[in-house]
Amino acid sequence: MRAPNRWDDALLAGATSWATLAPMATLLVDARWVVPAFVVSAVVIVTGIVARGYFRHWAPVLALQLVAGLESIVLIHGRGHTSYGLPTWETVVALNNVLVEARETILRYSAPAPTNRGMIVALSFLALAVILAVDLLAATWQAPAAAGLALLTAYLITAANSGEPLFFAYFVIPAALWLAMLARSGTARLRRWATVLPKTPSGQAPPADPRTAFARGASVLGVGALLLAVLLPALVPHLPTRYLGDGLGRSNRTAGGGTFSLSTTLDLLGNLESNSARPALRYRTNVANPGPLRVAVLVDYNATGEFRQRQQYPATQIGPGQPLQSVDGLVNWWGPVRDQLPPGSIRTGTLTAYDAKLDQPQIALPYGAQYLRVDGAGQAVEFREGTVEVFDSTSSYEVDFAAIDPSPQLLQESPPWSSNPVGFLSDTVTPDTLEVDPRAATLLSETMASIAGEAQTDLERAVAIQDWLRSPAFTYDLTLAPVVEQDGVAPDAITHFLRTRQGYCQQFATAMIMLARSSGIPARMAIGFLPGRVSRGEWTVLQSDAHAWPELYFAPYGWVRFDPTPGSRSGAAPTYARVPTVTPSSSSTTVTARPTGAATRPQDQLDPQDLQPSTQTSWQRVRAMSRWAWVGVGLGAGVLAALVLPVTSLLARRRRLAQREDDAAVIEARWQDLIARLGDLGIATPGTLTPRQVHGHLADTAVLDNATAAALGRVVGVLELARYAPPGEELADPSRDIAAIYASVDASRSPRVRLRARLLPYAGRAALLSAGRALAALPARLADEVRHRGDT
């Protein structure tokens, strides 16, 4: 080995890179990508060590590492597409397809994303890029500080996917390794410094190796910096997270703009309180009584009393002519009993929504939505339990729907869930749709016993719950009753509501769901909007029309909507939500026309309040600018900034020349300008020299040919005349000679110096500095003037 192979630096760099890549495991479902990526990086590191032993220059080392890395990727992932192990055009095409799949996955899925083939290959490429960059910077170029940039990029890929900070170990370990790399290079310089060893007088112990003390100092500093880095950001308030791109794992805590979202993790209270006359949605439909529009389905109930959205079911993309799953096939279930349905139970129609302000990925769809057409090239996915999500916020869309209202008789005959019946979408009835909050279990069963003691069927129980919640015993109020602790323990949300009997739609829905679950009926929550009010055929839904209601599962008809919120708010209950009267002859009970309660529903309980601060609609417009426009703006700003100094110097020069009164001053100004510009080109001229001395100095330091030297002589002559001759003397114009001198000197400089002279001219900097100083001195000058005026 002729050159140092720096294997220790390379191994440390590899460990640091892997410590930075490891947190990506949080973005993916499983860890199948680790082994291929590890193999690729090991190949790159070993190749680097071997190559550095033979080559001193960095370029062959880098080239060998790149080739080895790519070849290893090809062999691992593209083996079927190579010829004798070497990549061909076919390999490139195959890898490209796989990477396209990766891109789709990244754009569509939130964390944790599935680890499909595309993601594995993409992560192998990513590992290759990171390891290559870090190895080059840290081991080959011995610049570990710059290697931090490559590590930063890899870290940000993980960190930027959610606004929550990562687990602190994912930050501390790579940071500590990187600091170790930095400290190593500093300690190595210490080792190389000494040419003389210290002398120990006999009888004394030799002094300790100063390098260990150095390393100890480094570790103390590093630990201190890491502690500071972990603790300080927790104390500093952060603005709400803004994402600059789409993709994996957008957290729901985005800052709203003109659009908004229904909170799926927190209370709906925020949306309910915002009842300014801001519309959420406008739509037209050809059905007289559109039902509520559903946005999302929530199943998990967490300990703080909220339902949470979960996306465990695979999502299927909704194509243009594809019906939604939650409806497709439903007709088959209803087929046998279709004629038992009362007339008007099946409502088909089209709903055209426009001016929708729901932020992606949320979209409000009516029940029974079958075909969805989104304006623009928007894509939508549907989750099995029924939630539909769109990729881009869409303000207009069209839905064909066929909603089926089951009849009470059919629901009455529905078998209980405990008998394991089959039904539509029965796979969406997961065990957590029957989970009851254990803290409230006793109270729930007691309540069920008291209100539905005689009920025999699920429908009877459900109707009993709904009627009890809609009775005057309960009060609809956006403010909850104050919490009263019992034995020092605050009651859980359900218990509190059932005791105080005061709340809003969320509490009512939760109570019904829990009560239903405690009696064995699978139940879940749906959030969405009430139909709104109609005027001249156009329905308007306000933000304050946000609503939450329960859905209970009745086999085989699927999930059925109920509404326990008192009617002052929600209008009438669903028509089927009543115990059927015992008139078996007429199975088709006339359906009472649902009151168009939307038009007459009183809204005066809800005082108009503004929830969100007045919107930054201009910000929203700015954010809507396409990304390429941003890039263009950024580039333009950069170019303008680079031109500031040259333009300033040009303007300053013009101003100076224009201000001069006579030729002599002009010549003097041109001379000073020439000296300054030659200084930019690297020929410094001390200011104290006489013109002739300057001539000699320039002749020595600058490489002047004969013509230029002659021109310089002429210019100096004119300058002397201008300075010392009596006024009225005729002076030749030196500008052409000056230009020739500058051009000749400029041509002899290296391109870098010339570029620097053009972009960062001293005259520009001086002009800016003097302007800045004058500006800074302005207040003092004004104060002086005021004081003097006061004196006189």
Add this chain to the structure above:
Amino acid sequence: MARRVRRSRLTDSLTLRGRSFLAAGLALVACGVVIGFPDITRLGVLVAGLPLLVLLVASRQQLAFATAREVHPAVVPMDQWCDVHLRLRNPGPGRTPILMAQEQVDYALGDRPRFVIPRMAPDAEHQVSYRVRSSVRGRHQLGPLGLRIKDPFEMTLRLAAVPGTGEVIVLPRLVDLSGGALTGGLGNEGTIPHLIALHGEDDVSVREYRDGDDLRHIHWPATARTGELMVRQEDRPATRRIVILLDDRASSGHEQRSASAFEWAVTAAASIANLVIDGGTHTHLILAGEAHAGYGGEQLRPERALTALAVAELHDPATFSASVRLAGDAAGAGSTCIAVLAAMDDAEIDAVARIRPPGSPGLAFVTPIAEDGRGPDPHACAARLRERGWSAVVVEVGTSVAAAWSQARAGSMSATR
């Protein structure tokens, strides 16, 4: 106009890396807070916190040193190693940080020795030894000790110097002139020619008259004093007196003295002094308007002469006139005069020629004054000196000291006036 005093001195010690880290860290923190990513804020705090922490630690560091240097030997012949022993002590109240130290020795002494000073507790001592050698004669300075204080992450760099110097004197080059002792010339043991008047010689000794002594050797003053016949002690060899004069004028007329010629002259004078002092002579070395001679009966020791020659410099011609006068005084009866001169005009040559007492040998080496041959002609000077009884040798370019010496000796043996 009042000068603006720079406010922030603490961050002056940041290196480029430290400044970049600070700037990048602050930018990251700002980004993180505005965009709302605590991870970016963490990174920013880490990157900016490192240089700030380092600055904090550095601002509390104490730095004080006392140095002492011992040089063995303090006067060293050319091209020979000299050991320098440097002792450092920390007098201050606190511990000193780890320092990279560099002893700033004169350029002529070669590479600057570098070493690492470990952390020293108060009143602790640290010792380092290094060797220097030089091919340039003169007085060379050792020190001051330059210190570099760097932190392990290379964010800050501070430079300091500990005052306190040592010195080492490097003697001029000595050419071996052995085999050319002044034995063939006048003044050898035993026979003292009558031309050399020993009357008034201070160091003559007398003894009683023995049969067979030469009557011419009767020492009459001693006989008159003691009443017995006393004769001068003959078999004690007369101590030779030698006067060495070095011409160290910086210029002659308009011509600047060439440095290489002066070095040749110093080498020649040193080699000659080294040769003759060994032989047990009373040597007077005259240069720079000063006479170096032994005192109190002691002879001039070689080290003193060589040390004086080691620090020889060029002076203005008035100093040389003083040297000539001193040489004339020192060259009493019977001194051999050796002059290493540069070409000078006739009046000065005559002044120099008068140094030599009649009957004593005189050897002169005349170098040109300037490199390009301008100035007084050395051949004319040499001829003039030869007219006045000196044995003069013109030193051309490429003449070695040994060759010039043997040539001058040969010339002096033949000149027995």
